[in-house]
Amino acid sequence: MAATSLNDSPAFHRLQARHAETSAITIRAQFASEPDRFQQFSMHAAGLTLDYSKNRIDTTTLGLLLDLARERAVEAQRSKLFAGEKINTTEQRAVLHTALRAPAGQTLWLDGQNVGADVQAVLMRMQAFSEQVRSGDWTGRDGRAITDIVNIGIGGSYLGPKMVCQALRSFAHPRLTCHFVSNVDGHDLAAVLARLDPATTLFIIASKTFTTAETMMNAHSARSWFLQDGSTGDLAKHFVAVSTNLAGVTAFGIDPANMFPFWDWVGGRYSIWSAIGLSVVLLVGFTHFRAFLDGAHQMDSHFQEAPLERNMPVLLAMLGIWYRNLHGSSSVSIAPYHQDLSLFSGYLQQLDMESNGKRVSATGEPLTIASGPVIWGDTGTNGQHAYFQLLHQGSDLIPIDFIAVLGASHTLPGHHAALLANCFAQAEAFMRGKTADEVRADLTAQGLGPVAVEALVPHKTFPGDRPSNMLLMEALTPATLGALIALYEHKVFVQGVIWGINSFDQWGVELGKVLAKNIEQELTGLAQPERHDSSTNALIAMARAAASSK
DSSP states (O other): OOOSOGGGOHHHHHHHHHHHHHTTOOHHHHHHHOTTHHHHTEEEETTEEEEOOSSSOOHHHHHHHHHHHHHTTHHHHHHHHHHTOOOBTTTTBOOOGGGGGSOTTOOOEETTEEHHHHHHHHHHHHHHHHHHHHHTOSBOTTSOBOOEEEEEOOTHHHHHHHHHHHHTGGGOOTTOEEEEEOOSSHHHHHHHHTTOOGGGEEEEEEOSSSOOHHHHHHHHHHHHHHHTTSOGGGHHHHEEEEOSOHHHHHHHTOOGGGEEOOOTTSOGGGOTTTGGGHHHHHHHOHHHHHHHHHHHHHHHHHHHHSOGGGOHHHHHHHHHHIIIIISOOOEEEEEEESGGGTTHHHHHIIIIIIHHOOSBOTTSOBOSSOOOOEEEEOOTTTGGGTTHHHHHHSSSOOOEEEEEESSOSSOOTTHHHHHHHHHHHHHHHHHHOBOHHHHHHHHHHTTOOHHHHHHHHHHHOBOOOOOEEEEEESSOOHHHHHHHHHHHHHHHHHHHHHHTOOTTOOGGGHHHHHHHHHHHHHHTTSSOOOOOOHHHHHHHHHHHHHHHTO
């Protein structure tokens, strides 16, 4: 990883000069002068098409961005990632989520262990278990088949499975419904349990250590709920674990045969490919889960092998660098035009912001340049009627990633054409804008007088020149979804390399959790209040008073 600051990079200095040279050139003007712009700036990989022609770039700018990628040793770092080197330096861990989706038979040794063989062994167990549940051979305490699956986890053990199950719901088993609980707020779990029959419910407790505070509180509450009508002997039929803590799992009442492990080289936000994906396997079946892994592996292979000029994750990453560090864009909006991808923006928030939301380099030096942007968004066309106003006419430049699926999985006439029309039109509108002269002509044609026209012109003028990427797939399938997620994983990795940070730790989540343990004991009377600031002391006192009045 590059040791010097990005501000000291010769390639970055050339990009700064290029930005100054081209700042007055609009994307609209570039399309007018380059009729083949789409052919120049689009590509295909792993079942996805990327149209990046609606960006503030030309071939010279793109070349300079790729020069920066080479100078910052993206290719060398990529090799270390796939080789299993311990690039997570603060935790001394390899980062091998790519090994989770490698085909059977691929060997990768890590600390004397064949990681590939370990992964395939867990996958075979997941397959066997899922086939039992899906066929109805696995029954609950009264002999009925399982109908509901409750995944209890938090962070990557929640966001990934929930997003993927939603995205692949058209492939779901007709008898099974998946529910997801993460929040320690009891309203979350209570609302789910109220809809369930304990005799036909299977709980998945997803915690690597089996000590995660929020997950275990929810797990024990679910266990108590189950035991209101069942016995401890029935727990093994209704609870399974994704964990490595055999003693903790056994003490909980889960049969050790139904503990599905994963490894410390699997980060939480990269864990959907592991046993954390058990709920996905149960819902859609192992064949579709294998296709999901294969789609991601196709993107892995493309990322490893394609030259930087035709490398989809690298291009997405470097475009992001162009806007974050040269144009001052502090956020990126994700706009999936497919309802089944409604949770994708939230999933990317963790993937990107937990990975690259860092203020120091991998060597501990304070960064002198902005790192990870804020990731946010919603499904089209909902976003159009919520925050697109700001994207079109707000004062900030916010790049947008549109995601669209050419084929629908429903048969309702007219809907999909209307959806795609909105998606393509918004991307065009962000690029073209609407000039004051165009507004005047429209308003005059509507019969408005000169005074009324001039009063409205500033309000109806759109600056345009708002950059976007368009990601297309023929259909939303397990394979294309896998490729899409892997694309963004590698994009985040490349940007972390450019900024010189460790994208694979997350110390920022720890401080609040440590303080919360102390305050929880103070709230429940297990400890005397410590000396906090006046605000925290007052809040604790109010909460204690409210609890004592009940």
